[in-house]
Amino acid sequence: MSLKPRQVDFNATWGAIKETIRGVITLDHVPRTVWNDRFSDVYSLCVAHPEPLADRLYAETKQYLIDHVAQLLERVQEDGEQNLVKNYFLYWTQYSVGSQYLHSLYLYLNQQHIKTQKMSDAEIIYGSIDPNVATQGDQMEIGELALQVWQSNMITPLGHRLVKLLLEAIDLDRAGQPPKIPIEAVRGTILSFVEVQAYRKKAQLQLYVELFEMTFLNASGEHFKRDAALLLQERNVSLYMEKVKGKIEEELFRARRYLHSSSLPKVAHRCELHMVAEHLQFLYSECNNMVKYEKKNDLSNMYDLLKSVPNALVVLVDTVFDHIKNQGLSAIHNLQGESIHINFVENLLTVYKKYKSLIQEVFKSDQNFMGALDKACNSVINHRANDGRAPCRSPELLAKYCDTLLKKSSKGISESEVDEKLLESIIIFKYIDDKDIFQKFYSRSLAKRLIHQQTQSMDAEEAMINRLKQACGYEFTSKLHRMFTDMSVSADLNNKFQEFLSKDKIELGINFGIYVLQAGAWPLGQAIVTPFALPQQLEKSVQMFESFYHNKFNGRKLTWLHHLCQAELKLGYLKKPYVVTVQTFQMAILLLFEKSDTLSCKEIRETLQLNSEQFKRHAVSLVDSKLLLADTEEIDEVETNLRLNLDYSNKRTKFRITAAIQKETPHEVEQTMNSVEEDRKMYLQAAIVRIMKSRKVLKHNLLIQEVYAQSKVSFAPSVQLIKKCIESLIDKQYIERTPHSSEEYSYVA
Amino acid sequence: MADENDNERMDDNQKSDKMFTLKKWNAVAMWSWDVECDTCAICRVQVMDACLRCQAESKKDSYGKQDCVVVWGECNHSFHYCCMSLWVKQNNRCPLCQQEWSIQRMGK
Numbered sequence: 001m002s003l004k005p006r007q008v009d010f011n012a013t014w015g016a017i018k019e020t021i022r023g024v025i026t027l028d029h030v031p032r033t034v035w036n037d038r039f040s041d042v043y044s045l046c047v048a049h050p051e052p053l054a055d056r057l058y059a060e061t062k063q064y065l066i067d068h069v070a071q072l073l074e075r076v077q078e079d080g081e082q083n084l085v086k087n088y089f090l091y092w093t094q095y096s097v098g099s100q101y102l103h104s105l106y107l108y109l110n111q112q113h114i115k116t117q118k119m120s121d122a123e124i125i126y127g128s129i130d131p132n133v134a135t136q137g138d139q140m141e142i143g144e145l146a147l148q149v150w151q152s153n154m155i156t157p158l159g160h161r162l163v164k165l166l167l168e169a170i171d172l173d174r175a176g177q178p179p180k181i182p183i184e185a186v187r188g189t190i191l192s193f194v195e196v197q198a199y200r201k202k203a204q205l206q207l208y209v210e211l212f213e214m215t216f217l218n219a220s221g222e223h224f225k226r227d228a229a230l231l232l233q234e235r236n237v238s239l240y241m242e243k244v245k246g247k248i249e250e251e252l253f254r255a256r257r258y259l260h261s262s263s264l265p266k267v268a269h270r271c272e273l274h275m276v277a278e279h280l281q282f283l284y285s286e287c288n289n290m291v292k293y294e295k296k297n298d299l300s301n302m303y304d305l306l307k308s309v310p311n312a313l314v315v316l317v318d319t320v321f322d323h324i325k326n327q328g329l330s331a332i333h334n335l336q337g338e339s340i341h342i343n344f345v346e347n348l349l350t351v352y353k354k355y356k357s358l359i360q361e362v363f364k365s366d367q368n369f370m371g372a373l374d375k376a377c378n379s380v381i382n383h384r385a386n387d388g389r390a391p392c393r394s395p396e397l398l399a400k401y402c403d404t405l406l407k408k409s410s411k412g413i414s415e416s417e418v419d420e421k422l423l424e425s426i427i428i429f430k431y432i433d434d435k436d437i438f439q440k441f442y443s444r445s446l447a448k449r450l451i452h453q454q455t456q457s458m459d460a461e462e463a464m465i466n467r468l469k470q471a472c473g474y475e476f477t478s479k480l481h482r483m484f485t486d487m488s489v490s491a492d493l494n495n496k497f498q499e500f501l502s503k504d505k506i507e508l509g510i511n512f513g514i515y516v517l518q519a520g521a522w523p524l525g526q527a528i529v530t531p532f533a534l535p536q537q538l539e540k541s542v543q544m545f546e547s548f549y550h551n552k553f554n555g556r557k558l559t560w561l562h563h564l565c566q567a568e569l570k571l572g573y574l575k576k577p578y579v580v581t582v583q584t585f586q587m588a589i590l591l592l593f594e595k596s597d598t599l600s601c602k603e604i605r606e607t608l609q610l611n612s613e614q615f616k617r618h619a620v621s622l623v624d625s626k627l628l629l630a631d632t633e634e635i636d637e638v639e640t641n642l643r644l645n646l647d648y649s650n651k652r653t654k655f656r657i658t659a660a661i662q663k664e665t666p667h668e669v670e671q672t673m674n675s676v677e678e679d680r681k682m683y684l685q686a687a688i689v690r691i692m693k694s695r696k697v698l699k700h701n702l703l704i705q706e707v708y709a710q711s712k713v714s715f716a717p718s719v720q721l722i723k724k725c726i727e728s729l730i731d732k733q734y735i736e737r738t739p740h741s742s743e744e745y746s747y748v749a
Numbered sequence: 750m751a752d753e754n755d756n757e758r759m760d761d762n763q764k765s766d767k768m769f770t771l772k773k774w775n776a777v778a779m780w781s782w783d784v785e786c787d788t789c790a791i792c793r794v795q796v797m798d799a800c801l802r803c804q805a806e807s808k809k810d811s812y813g814k815q816d817c818v819v820v821w822g823e824c825n826h827s828f829h830y831c832c833m834s835l836w837v838k839q840n841n842r843c844p845l846c847q848q849e850w851s852i853q854r855m856g857k
Contacts, residue, residue: 451777511773519781520797537771554857557783564777570770594768
């Protein structure tokens with residue numbers, strides 16, 4: 001066959017084509033040769049001489065399809081309403097496959113004649129042209145044409161009747177009754193609304209949505225409302241939620257079975273709207289009890305239902321927050337006894353862990369609930385009793401808890417358990433607002449542990465400090481690190497001093513060890529150095545060490561902190577020899593009794609030059625321990641006579657008189673709080689100057705905000721305190737009020 | 750601390766008849782720079798602490814160890830060594846008394 005254009009008799013050729021089309025579109029048998037001939041007929045018409053007959057072919061084909069569909073329309077309706085869907089599906093299946101074959105038969109026409117007229121994909125997708133309008137005027141590819149003809153000549157007249165039947169079928173399914181129309185036909189019919197527009201580049205689902213989905217959703221909505229009303233009659237939230245969850249599952253399953261996948265979220269949304277969102281008050285009514293009694297199953301259902309309704313979780317989140325907060329507060333309420341700090345931290349941790357795991361399990365670690373947990377812990381841990389007037393003791397108690405764990409005395413717990421507990425205490429630590437107060441207490445207790453050699457394990461100490469550093473940064477722990485450095489430097493120093501002594505063959509007469517601390521790094525306070533006349537037994541040691549030290553270092557001076565020194569004293573005047581560990585001042589008092597068995601307090605004080613407070617504290621502790629006996633009930637620093645107890649006995653031969661050293665006195669707590677206050681002022685002033693230096697001019701409120709943000713890492717400053725600091729900086733002429741506004745400050749360079 | 754055994758022996762032989770025997774003394778002392786003024790007049794930081802520059806740099810040093818020492822001039826005024834060595838590049842006089850600066854001693 002020649003491919004050359006030639007003159008063609010349209011009518012004869014079209015007659016042949018038409019015959020074949022009938023076979024193709026009804027899926028009748030079409031022999032291969034006939035197919036091939038018609039294929040070339042289409043070609044020859046398209047390239048016909050003297051003028052191409054493509055347009056005529058197109059028009060005739062379109063007319064044929066219209067006629068064909070009109071015939072089918074009649075046949076679909078032949079068997080009455082009950083078979084309408086079934087017949088429709090039958091002919092649709094045939095027609096849709098047939099039209100694809102037809103499309104192939106017209107391949108040449110499609111590709112050469114129609115493609116050239118068509119708009120590019122981009123124009124269709126991004127252009128503002130309505131897909132309905134765009135396809136009507138222009139010629140379409142034959143496959144698409146066939147679908148379009150079906151839509152306008154089959155679905156348009158029949159659509160509403162079909163939809164009504166389809167909805168009835170689905171309702172029947174909902175009611176759990178056997179289907180009258182095969183499921184396949186229902187599904188196929190519904191999907192035909194999608195497929196008939198599948199060729200479109202844009203708005204492919206338009207027909208499906210407008211004709212079917214909208215009606216379906218509205219009808220379903222009514223159904224859900226009725227269902228909800230029915231379920232509500234039982235007035236049982238827990239049961240209701242179970243049922244609704246089941247209902248949503250069921251509807252989604254149904255939607256998957258019958259509908260196009262794009263409808264699934266819409267169905268779920270409708271269901272939630274009518275069964276959850278419209279009955280929130282009902283659900284909330286049981287919210288308090290469910291949270292209160294921690295009904296995990298109910299709460300988990302509640303969460304599942306509420307999470308997809310916008311803003312519906314807020315009430316549940318707030319209830320959970322209140323509950324955790326109350327649990328937390330009651331866990332630390334009215335703690336009494338020696339181990340308040342242990343109960344405090346461990347009770348809080350129990351609450352924290354319990355609700356964390358609850359949230360993980362029930363609320364799937366939802367951020368809203370995690371946030372509520374954080375908020376609750378934060379307000380419990382920073383809770384101030386008496387309407388906020390009492391100071392918050394958490395920083396102090398937590399520091400004490402850490403101290404208890406790190407001290408030697410913590411018996412019966414393995415090192416890994418201690419480590420575990422310390423790790424957990426960081427959880428509490430992170431919630432504390434006044435981290436600087438914690439730091440003060442912590443560094444005090446660390447100093448005591450180090451100086452009095454009560455540290456259980458240096459590894460544990462270091463690990464803890466590293467954790468604090470991770471949580472709060474370098475500045476927070478730098479002083480703690482310096483204490484450690486002093487410890488190792490001192491160990492080195494002791495060795496060197498012993499070398500120095502043995503080289504010069506010097507005997508001190510006692511076993512001497514020393515810690516040399518760096519001033520400023522240790523939280524010991526300055527005022528503690530009190531006058532003291534050193535006992536002659538110690539003089540040599542002090543002298544030798546000072547000369548050694550000054551030889552080794554340049555420009556340093558040493559201050560002896562006698563109140564921190566400890567001595568071991570062997571008592572040789574009793575039935576058994578005892579070794580007693582005492583403080584330097586106690587030792588000095590005892591040593592005086594070598595010369596005389598009875599001494600007046602006046603004599604002792606004059607010899608040792610102790611101030612009255614120091615003297616009293618230590619004399620009392622010695623009398624309390626019964627090493628000394630007093631001749632008056634109350635010890636008077638002038639009148640009372642002290643006598644050596646020559647009948648002293650103790651079950652242990654080695655003991656320690658601790659009373660005077662290690663107790664954290666109320667005075668010390670107050671001192672700590674005061675020094676915190678001072679540090680805060682300095683910190684805030686520095687922050688204000690930094691901010692003002694970079695901003696030059698800043699409004700009052702903005703300045704406060706920035707200062708707050710900067711200091712949040714270690715404490716939460718009050719606005720008054722910030723204001724005070726601003727005032728004092730104005731006095732110091734670091735900043736000034738700008739002339740035209742009192743609400744604005746500028747930096748004075 | 751180290752030669753406890755020596756002392757032990759000595760105690761037993763010679764001093765066991767004494768009423769009180771001082772066996773061991775764990776002393777605690779604090780060192781500070783022997784200065785007239787606690788703050789460095791150049792950086793306004795306590796001389797016991799590292800100077801501002803060193804503090805900023807030592808952030809990398811996790812043990813807070815510092816080598817920022819003090820220097821005394823002939824006039825007996827003292828400053829951080831780091832601060833003073835920057836100062837003398839501009840002006841070879843003591844910032845406090847305007848005497849010609851010469852180092853009397855260095856902290857160690």
